[in-house]
Amino acid sequence: MDRPIASGTVNYIDDAIAADHIRSARRMLVVGCSGGGKSTLSQKLCGHLDLAYISIDRDILWLPGWVQRDRAEQRQRIVERIAGDRWIMDGTNPSTFDVRVPRSDIVIWVRMPRLLCIWGVVTRWLKYLGRTRPEMAPGCIEKVDWQFLEFIWTFEDRFSPRIVAGLAQHGPNVPVLQLKSRRQMQRLLxxxxVPA
Known part of the structure; x- marks a missing residue:
């Protein structure tokens, strides 16, 4: 059962309530640490629900060769894409929650343990060794370095408070499902x- 919302709080919901919301949602935001399964989940949901897939990495953030777009251009590209009526946006970037969260019908926060995220990134790197994965900008060859592993290791401590604050500030009435295990993610599917 949904609980009453007070200003400045996050509207966390459980799997069953989330499934009901997702069935009727037209716009979803999927956030969380790299390697946690955001893109895989987003693409499965897009295929099942016939929603457009928007990747922050591919469509907003990166240019070929791991060059970041200018922040103003990133923001403009987000605004253009979320103007559509049926989409799932895969990517965290709390600095743009002010435009993305209010436009979302539900937020799915993929909040896996950091070792699982590191495992996900390493296995993805091996799968796409020397190539660019489909949800990444062209010319961004899959890579893993110490800086990226440190980002994943410290993500929960560094970014979760920003995610919580952004969700509370920009979407206190937007339902948020936290997925904290592969088992819970599979239960939702x-x-x-959604076929396996």
């Missing part, structure tokens, strides 16, 4: 009837 099962509730939605």
């Amino acid at each position: 099962d509730l939605l009837g």
Whole structure:
């Protein structure tokens, strides 16, 4: 059951309530640490629900060769893409929550343990060794370095407070599902009837 919302809080919901919201949602935001399964989950949901897939990495943030777009251009590209009516946006970037969260029907926060995220990134790197993965900008060859591993290791401590604050400030009435294990993610997909 949904609980009453007070200003400045996050509207956390459970799997069953989230599944009901997702079935009717037209716009979803999927956030969380690299390697946690955001892109895989987003693409499965897009295929099942016939929603457009928007990747922050591919469509907003990166230019070929791991060059970041200018922040103003990133923001403009986000605004243009979320103007559409049916989408799932895969990517965290709390600095743009002010435009993305209010436009979302639900937020799914993929909040996996950091060792699982590191495992996800390393296995993804091996899968796409020497190539660019589909949800990344062209010319961004998959890589793993110490800086990226440190980012993942410290993500929960450094970014979770910003995520919570951004969700509370910009979407206190937007339902938020936290997925904290692969089992919970699979349970959600099962509730939605998404094939494995």
